[in-house]
Amino acid sequence: MSLQPIAGTTDLGVGRWTTTGRRARTFVGRLLGRTDGLVGVVILAFFTVIALFPSVFVGPLEGVLSATGQPLDSPSLAYPFGTDELGRDLLNLTVHGARISMVIGLLATIITVVIGSTVGIVAGYVGGVVDNVLMRITDFFLVLPTIVLALILAPIILDVIGAQAELFGIRSTLLVIVIVIGLTSWATTARVIRSQVLSVKERMFVDRARVIGSGGGQIMRRHILPNVVNLIVAQSVLTFATAVFTETTLAFIGLGDPAAPSWGQILNNAQSAGAPGLGAWWYIVPPAAAVVLVVLAFTLLGNALDDVLNPKMLGRR
Amino acid sequence: MSAHYILRKLVQAILTIVAIVALNFVLFRMMPGSPERATKNPHLTPEFIAAERAKWGLDKPLFPDQLVAFAISTAQGDLGYSIKYRGQPVVEVVADAAGPTVLLIGIGEAIAIVVGLWLGARSGWRRGGVMDRIGNSLSLIFYSMPYFVIGMPLIIIFAAGLGWFPTSGMTTPGGDKGPAEALFDLGRHLVLPVTAVALGLIGAYSILMRSSIVETRSEDYITTARAKGLPDALVLRSHAFPNALLPMVTLIAINLGYVVAGAITAEIVFNWPGLGLLTVQALDARDYPLLQAIFLLIAVSVVFANFAADIVYGYLDPRVRA
Numbered sequence: 341m342s343l344q345p346i347a348g349t350t351d352l353g354v355g356r357w358t359t360t361g362r363r364a365r366t367f368v369g370r371l372l373g374r375t376d377g378l379v380g381v382v383i384l385a386f387f388t389v390i391a392l393f394p395s396v397f398v399g400p401l402e403g404v405l406s407a408t409g410q411p412l413d414s415p416s417l418a419y420p421f422g423t424d425e426l427g428r429d430l431l432n433l434t435v436h437g438a439r440i441s442m443v444i445g446l447l448a449t450i451i452t453v454v455i456g457s458t459v460g461i462v463a464g465y466v467g468g469v470v471d472n473v474l475m476r477i478t479d480f481f482l483v484l485p486t487i488v489l490a491l492i493l494a495p496i497i498l499d500v501i502g503a504q505a506e507l508f509g510i511r512s513t514l515l516v517i518v519i520v521i522g523l524t525s526w527a528t529t530a531r532v533i534r535s536q537v538l539s540v541k542e543r544m545f546v547d548r549a550r551v552i553g554s555g556g557g558q559i560m561r562r563h564i565l566p567n568v569v570n571l572i573v574a575q576s577v578l579t580f581a582t583a584v585f586t587e588t589t590l591a592f593i594g595l596g597d598p599a600a601p602s603w604g605q606i607l608n609n610a611q612s613a614g615a616p617g618l619g620a621w622w623y624i625v626p627p628a629a630a631v632v633l634v635v636l637a638f639t640l641l642g643n644a645l646d647d648v649l650n651p652k653m654l655g656r657r
Numbered sequence: 658m659s660a661h662y663i664l665r666k667l668v669q670a671i672l673t674i675v676a677i678v679a680l681n682f683v684l685f686r687m688m689p690g691s692p693e694r695a696t697k698n699p700h701l702t703p704e705f706i707a708a709e710r711a712k713w714g715l716d717k718p719l720f721p722d723q724l725v726a727f728a729i730s731t732a733q734g735d736l737g738y739s740i741k742y743r744g745q746p747v748v749e750v751v752a753d754a755a756g757p758t759v760l761l762i763g764i765g766e767a768i769a770i771v772v773g774l775w776l777g778a779r780s781g782w783r784r785g786g787v788m789d790r791i792g793n794s795l796s797l798i799f800y801s802m803p804y805f806v807i808g809m810p811l812i813i814i815f816a817a818g819l820g821w822f823p824t825s826g827m828t829t830p831g832g833d834k835g836p837a838e839a840l841f842d843l844g845r846h847l848v849l850p851v852t853a854v855a856l857g858l859i860g861a862y863s864i865l866m867r868s869s870i871v872e873t874r875s876e877d878y879i880t881t882a883r884a885k886g887l888p889d890a891l892v893l894r895s896h897a898f899p900n901a902l903l904p905m906v907t908l909i910a911i912n913l914g915y916v917v918a919g920a921i922t923a924e925i926v927f928n929w930p931g932l933g934l935l936t937v938q939a940l941d942a943r944d945y946p947l948l949q950a951i952f953l954l955i956a957v958s959v960v961f962a963n964f965a966a967d968i969v970y971g972y973l974d975p976r977v978r979a
Contacts, residue, residue: 416869482911483911485959488921495943496687552796621813624809625810630803640797
């Protein structure tokens with residue numbers, strides 16, 4: 341099968357590793373040498389550490405019962421970010437929100453990129469009727485206002501799988517957001533990947549593989565996929581930005597999980613508590629700034645990756 | 658422009674709308690409280706269920722009979738009745754809310770197109786200059802902000818803090834106002850929501866226009882115009898700008914769906930009585946017929962906008978008329 345090593349390639353392993361290593365170093369160097377790449381990586385590193393170990397920094401997530409502050413207190417020494425209407429520490433909520441927002445963003449990105457890449461590779465490689473049908477479906481999802489579709493889909497899916505269900509310890513309310521974002525935002529990725537596949541499949545090594553008798557599935561996995569993986573990485577990072585953005589919007593509209601407050605959910609709470617009209621800026625600025633920084637960082641990094649990884653873009657911009 | 662081109666785009670648009678109606682039909686079968694589920698009540702006799710199913714046409718096959726019946730009533734404007742606004746046809750409920758949304762998005766979109774395109778063109782023309790650095794950074798930041806994230810600080814600063822504008826709503830309730838006074842009142846309420854929508858859009862349009870003008874700048878006809886000795890501002894205005902505008906036509910049309918969806922959040926923040934606020938109310942009340950009608954309206958508008966963009970694009974750019 342395709343996973344078996346082909347004779348004669350194993351002893352080249354060492355040599356190949358070193359070239360890959362050198363290529364990786366120059367790649368990282370070029371990425372971090374750009375202002376946008378560096379800023380993106382620094383911001384994301386910061387939020388990733390926070391998302392991985394929120395309790396180390398601020399202790400466990402405060403609930404209604406464990407809240408210690410006064411309601412809607414402005415920032416003080418004890419509560420540097422102030423408190424919400426239930427007296428919860430906003431620093432605590434914002435830090436824990438990082439994990440929730442970014443996990444949802446990550447899972448939604450994985451779904452989006454898997455669907456998008458599969459559709460793009462199959463459509464581009466197989467061509468003909470299959471390509472036509474897949475691209476009409478893609479165009480349909482490209483035109484559809486995804487957030488509005490998500491608003492209808494989310495309560496229906498929630499009703500079908502039940503509000504109490506859990507998967508990998510993630511409650512179904514959050515799971516629904518993940519599924520909905522994934523199902524509605526793969527079209528762009530599919531389009532981008534397809535156009536790259538169209539040019540890759542004309543290259544000589546694809547013909548060679550076909551001549552020695554490789555099947556369509558094997559060619560797509562072993563020859564097409566490795567050649568579009570750069571693009572998939574850049575697309576994933578850009579998709580992550582959109583996913584966090586969409587999650588924030590959906591949670592703000594009211595599809596979030598109050599028991600697992602993402603940044604969008606905190607902003608939803610702030611809106612319900614009338615924080616803007618009361619001038620309670622400390623309730624809004626921390627989660628809002630976090631969202632903007634993360635989306636900005638992913639966008640910067642995605643654009644930088646797109647330029648660095650895409651050989652056609654060299655020397656432009 | 659050839660009739661063939663228009664016809665092809667028209668067929669595509671109609672097929673998309675058919676697909677949207679079909680999707681709406683599928684959603685209608687899945688949603689809670691659908692007739693399929695209501696008849697699963699164990700207390701009903703099989704005869705009663707059969708009679709009811711026949712009465713509502715549920716005994717016929719889903720495809721094509723039920724789907725066709727659904728499509729026909731959709732085409733006739735019969736989208737069912739709202740659950741939250743008891744008994745009112747959803748079409749009426751949606752029509753009442755569409756006006757304020759069109760007003761808000763229309764003005765916001767117009768401002769964003771003018772300012773965003775201007776900013777993007779200026780940034781891209783002097784790439785790497787002071788204007789580009791500041792303009793592009795600001796654009797990226799606004800591009801990363803959902804409308805409500807822009808709207809909330811606006812309320813805190815200009816409404817709650819300085820008290821220049823009202824915090825929410827479209828009109829000040831009560832009191833007899835003359836036409837001029839009413840218009841001024843509406844204007845005062847419009848300023849902040851329109852600013853939020855416009856700022857959210859300016860980022861996207863400016864970024865896209867910038868890359869479009871950067872691309873156009875390297876074209877041969879720009880070099881020719883420069884070589885002729887035309888002043889820089891004139892080259893930008895009459896040679897680069899019109900050509901860089903072409904891809905923007907499509908982008909603005911495709912973005913329309915996202916604009917409407919984004920406006921939903923701006924309406925929540927400013928308590929603006931449009932489709933967005935209606936969507937949230939429908940969502941809270943799980944008013945599925947209403948949600949469906951809103952989805953249908955927005956989706957069909959976006960398809961029409963795309964069709965219009967294709968026609969405009971074909972008219973502007975001779976190369977795509979084939």
